[in-house]
Amino acid sequence: MLSLRRAVFSVSPKGLTRNGSPSTLLSKTHSNSLRCRGGPILIPNARFATVKDTPWQLSSLSEPSPSLFQNVPEENEVLLSLSPSTYSENLDAWLRSDVRNMGAILGKSIQQHEGQGIFEKVEKLRHCAKQWRAASAGRDKDTEADANAAFDSMTTFVSSFTDDELYVVSRAFSHFLAIANAAEMHHRSRRVRADLIRGSSRDDETGDQKIRALRDAHDSCGRIFSDLLEKGVDKAAIHKTICSQKVEIVLTAHPTEVNRRTLLEKKKRVLKLLEQADLYRAMGASTPYQRKLVDDAMEREITNIWQTDEVSRFKPNPQTEAQLATLAIETVLWEAVPSFLRKLDATLKSDLGEEYGLPLDAAPIKFASWMGGDRDGNPNVTPQVTREVCLTNRLKATSLFISDLQKMYHRSSINICSAELRSKIDDTDAARRQPYRVYLAGVIDKLVRTEEWLTDSLTTVSAFESSERSNFTPQTKKNVYVSNKEFMDDIMLIHRSLEDTNNGVLADGLVTDVLRNISTFGLALCPLDVRQESDRHTEAMDCITRFLGLGSYSQWDESTRIIWLSQQLTSNRPLMRAGEWRLHPNFFPPTAVETLETFEMIAEQLEGSLGAYVISQATDASDVLAVLALQRDAGVKKPLRVVPLFETLDDLNGAAKTIDKLFSVQTYRGSINGKQEIMIGYSDSAKDAGRLAASWAQFKTQEQLVSVAQKHGIDLTFFHGKGGTVGR
Numbered sequence: 001m002l003s004l005r006r007a008v009f010s011v012s013p014k015g016l017t018r019n020g021s022p023s024t025l026l027s028k029t030h031s032n033s034l035r036c037r038g039g040p041i042l043i044p045n046a047r048f049a050t051v052k053d054t055p056w057q058l059s060s061l062s063e064p065s066p067s068l069f070q071n072v073p074e075e076n077e078v079l080l081s082l083s084p085s086t087y088s089e090n091l092d093a094w095l096r097s098d099v100r101n102m103g104a105i106l107g108k109s110i111q112q113h114e115g116q117g118i119f120e121k122v123e124k125l126r127h128c129a130k131q132w133r134a135a136s137a138g139r140d141k142d143t144e145a146d147a148n149a150a151f152d153s154m155t156t157f158v159s160s161f162t163d164d165e166l167y168v169v170s171r172a173f174s175h176f177l178a179i180a181n182a183a184e185m186h187h188r189s190r191r192v193r194a195d196l197i198r199g200s201s202r203d204d205e206t207g208d209q210k211i212r213a214l215r216d217a218h219d220s221c222g223r224i225f226s227d228l229l230e231k232g233v234d235k236a237a238i239h240k241t242i243c244s245q246k247v248e249i250v251l252t253a254h255p256t257e258v259n260r261r262t263l264l265e266k267k268k269r270v271l272k273l274l275e276q277a278d279l280y281r282a283m284g285a286s287t288p289y290q291r292k293l294v295d296d297a298m299e300r301e302i303t304n305i306w307q308t309d310e311v312s313r314f315k316p317n318p319q320t321e322a323q324l325a326t327l328a329i330e331t332v333l334w335e336a337v338p339s340f341l342r343k344l345d346a347t348l349k350s351d352l353g354e355e356y357g358l359p360l361d362a363a364p365i366k367f368a369s370w371m372g373g374d375r376d377g378n379p380n381v382t383p384q385v386t387r388e389v390c391l392t393n394r395l396k397a398t399s400l401f402i403s404d405l406q407k408m409y410h411r412s413s414i415n416i417c418s419a420e421l422r423s424k425i426d427d428t429d430a431a432r433r434q435p436y437r438v439y440l441a442g443v444i445d446k447l448v449r450t451e452e453w454l455t456d457s458l459t460t461v462s463a464f465e466s467s468e469r470s471n472f473t474p475q476t477k478k479n480v481y482v483s484n485k486e487f488m489d490d491i492m493l494i495h496r497s498l499e500d501t502n503n504g505v506l507a508d509g510l511v512t513d514v515l516r517n518i519s520t521f522g523l524a525l526c527p528l529d530v531r532q533e534s535d536r537h538t539e540a541m542d543c544i545t546r547f548l549g550l551g552s553y554s555q556w557d558e559s560t561r562i563i564w565l566s567q568q569l570t571s572n573r574p575l576m577r578a579g580e581w582r583l584h585p586n587f588f589p590p591t592a593v594e595t596l597e598t599f600e601m602i603a604e605q606l607e608g609s610l611g612a613y614v615i616s617q618a619t620d621a622s623d624v625l626a627v628l629a630l631q632r633d634a635g636v637k638k639p640l641r642v643v644p645l646f647e648t649l650d651d652l653n654g655a656a657k658t659i660d661k662l663f664s665v666q667t668y669r670g671s672i673n674g675k676q677e678i679m680i681g682y683s684d685s686a687k688d689a690g691r692l693a694a695s696w697a698q699f700k701t702q703e704q705l706v707s708v709a710q711k712h713g714i715d716l717t718f719f720h721g722k723g724g725t726v727g728r
Contacts, residue, residue: 061107061176062123068101068277068298069291091194094281098183098274103176105299109306114168121157121165122172128154175306182267186274212350213343221344225351239348239356245364250529250719251328252370253321260312261327266305268331273298318381322371322389325526326396329367334400337365337520338513360495360512361488363519368611369393373528375598376616382594383601384461390528390609391458397525398451398481404514405444408494411510412436418497436494443490450480450523482606484522491515527611530602530640532595534615534623540595541626544575547587561622566667568629575633599634610640612719614679618644619651621662628671641672643719647681649689652697656704663712672714678705679719 111119128150132138135147161169192215214222228238276294280286345358358364372389375381417435424439425431431438481487491514498507542553553561568575581588581596588596602610613631615623624642631639646655659678663669680702685694702718709716 061103061110061119061126061172064104066101066104066108067291067295068098068274069280069286069295070097070101091191092187094190094278095183095187098186098277099180102179102183102270102298102302105302106172106175106179106306108299109303110168110172112303113307118165118168118172121161122169125154125157125169126173128157171306171310174310178267179270179302182270183274186271190278213346221347225347229351235352235356239352242344242348242364243359243362246366247364248366248368250368250370251325251526252374253324260308260310263305263308263310264327264331266301266308270298270301273301318372318378318385319388319392322369322392325369325371326393329521329525330396330400333367334517334521338516340365341516341520342512360492360515361519366520367526368529369526370529370531373610374531376531376533383597386528386530386598387461387601387604388458390524390605391454391461393525393528394523394606394609395451395454395458397521397523398447398454400525401487401514401517401523402444402447402451404510404517405440405447408510408514409437409440409444412440412494414503414506416501416503418500420500421493421497424493436497439494446479446481449477450482453477453480481523484518484524484608487523488515488518491518522608524606524608527608529612529614529643530598530610531614531616531645532598534617534619534626536591536595537615537623537626537630539589540592540630543581543588543592547581547584548575558620558622561620562625562661562665565622565625565629566665569625569632569667569671574635578635596630596634599630599636602631602640603634603636607638612643612677613640614643614645614719616645616647616681617651618646619654619658621658621665621668624662625665625668628668639671641675641677643677643679645679645681645719645721646701647684647721649685649694649697652680652685652694652701655701656708659705660708660711663708663714669712669714674713675715675717676709677717677719679721682720682722 107119107122110122132147132150132154135143135150138144138147138151140147158166158169195215195217196212212222214220216222225238229235273294277291280290280294341358341364344364349357372381373386375386413434414436415433417439421439422431422435425435425442426438428438491511495507495511495515498504498511538554545551545553550564553564556564578600581593602613613627615627618624624644627642628639631642644655644658646652646658655678659676663676680698682694682698685697688694689697705718706716
């Protein structure tokens with residue numbers, strides 16, 4: 001069985017970026033979930049006016065008296081457009097208006113703070129660029145001469161700029177593209193909403209209004225279920241598949257995608273203002289004062305953005321980079337995931353029936369992170385750093401859950417509860433009047449103690465230098481939350497009580513959202529993947545075998561390595577006493593010590609804090625066996641799944657042979673419970689062989705790996721890591 005579970009996503013200038021199709025949730029064919037990194041989504045050419053049409057109207061920086069409410073059709077006018085072309089044209093008028101008016105606000109700010117001269121240079125360069133595009137940008141031979149002349153005029157004009165002028169003009173166009181990108185992002189949501197309104201229908205049998213929570217498109221869950229039913233797929237089979245499906249999104253940082261938190265927050269407020277403008281248009285009765293408040297707020301945000309330094313002047317450390325992952329979860333995903341799952345639940349009930357809703361413990365979407373765990377080629381990511389990031393992630397998750405439960409506490413004022421819940425609280429006057437609040441007070445108190453314990457643990461861990469060694473993770477205190485199951489059970493009791501007392505409508509509110517986030521994020525927030533190159537493991541194993549007098553592991557052939565590692569995996573005897581490598585620097589250089597300390601750190605972590613162990617530059621079956629053996633030797637109670645990464649062209653071509661040999665090792669096959677994850681690297685293979693040759697090699701490799709997995713009866717999961725400039 002082929003399972004598509006993991007994709008590497010990046011925290012980019014826009015926040016979280018992604019690429020993938022919800023319809024792949026029920027697909028057994030190959031499908032690539034890609035690492036998509038930053039950069040603006042450019043608005044298609046058709047949405048810009050040419051110079052011959054209205055040269056200073058669309059996408060302008062000089063629109064007089066800009067307002068989000070001028071020259072746009074009312075919502076009903078758009079939705080009632082009968083022809084698809086008129087509907088699309090009216091809807092896109094909103095986008096053109098947003099880009100034009102926000103650009104004008106930016107132009108006003110440039111005039112006020114940089115001077116009229118700079119503003120005129122920006123406008124002239126923009127006008128020359130539009131002339132070049134109007135001449136087909138050199139793609140049409142009939143207008144090639146005009147295009148070349150326009151381009152030459154641009155280069156001549158720009159060559160006259162001073163360094164300071166180049167900087168300011170570049171910033172102007174950069175910010176304009178960022179503003180246009182924000183408008184485009186919002187417009188996508190706007191189109192989805194408009195399509196849902198226009199596509200609403202009634203059930204043919206009952207006449208009831210169908211609840212369409214997701215867009216009826218070929219690449220959406222809004223259509224896939226009905227398509228499968230039409231093909232004769234059983235409802236129960238569809239439901240079972242969607243409930244067991246897992247797509248894991250892995251967040252990673254990249255130096256080309258650095259953006260300050262303050263700018264991300266400002267751009268988020270810009271999107272909120274665009275939503276507010278849409279709401280007033282939908283009302284059709286907003287006052288001039290209400291519209292002015294929105295316009296003034298938009299001007300404040302864009303003016304603030306223009307005068308804010310885009311670049312952080314301090315080099316981020318791995319802990320700071322890891323905060324980008326928690327920021328993306330806190331500001332976007334914490335609300336977006338339960339919202340999407342609510343829509344998925346409604347779609348399942350609408351298409352399959354009320355009895356086929358999404359279970360509360362189902363997590364079709366999961367998240368992980370490489371920030372703080374990816375040490376391949378990065379000496380700054382040490383075991384100490386990974387310890388700190390794991391604790392920081394848990395601390396953030398606990399804080400988010402405390403906030404949600406405090407909201408739940410204030411909303412839970414009813415006095416009727418189930419006997420099961422009442423048995424969990426004392427028989428007091430307060431408990432009889434407000435049983436849910438009394439029960440929640442205990443849960444919140446336990447979360448607060450958990451937060452205090454994690455804070456103390458983080459302080460303790462941060463106090464140690466990397467060269468020191470002690471018990472970095474203090475012993476777990478009593479009466480704190482460590483297990484997701486324990487926390488889930490406590491909140492599920494509230495949900496059951498509400499359902500049992502005919503308060504299902506209350507259970508389906510914030511309580512359900514909290515349960516969805518426990519299933520998706522849990523108390524670890526997002527597990528860290530550990531990544532290290534295979535040569536580091538070979539070095540560590542070589543040091544161990546030489547210290548034990550067994551010879552040089554690095555000089556052994558592949559067969560000898562596999563036989564010896566298989567013996568170690570079946571033995572209960574450790575290779576060395578814990579920490580003994582620190583006492584023998586002649587045998588264990590600093591790099592080997594750090595590698596062994598990484599496995600020691602893995603053994604200390606609370607369950608769920610770490611995800612996979614990814615081996616870059618994996619070429620042989622022994623590369624995988626060595627990591628598993630090192631985990632066992634370090635005392636890891638539940639070893640991390642070991643994921644070989646095949647990235648160069650030679651690695652891809654040899655991947656099937658390597659995995660076939662790995663699956664032929666009985667000891668290994670018996671330790672993986674019939675499941676294996678393999679990572680396909682896109683960036684290095686493209687650099688190595690070119691994009692076309694690499695794409696073909698990636699496709700053929702996946703086909704071959706599927707055949708090998710089927711031969712050995714192994715469920716295969718592909719981890720797609722798409723990088724490279726074009727991919728980003």
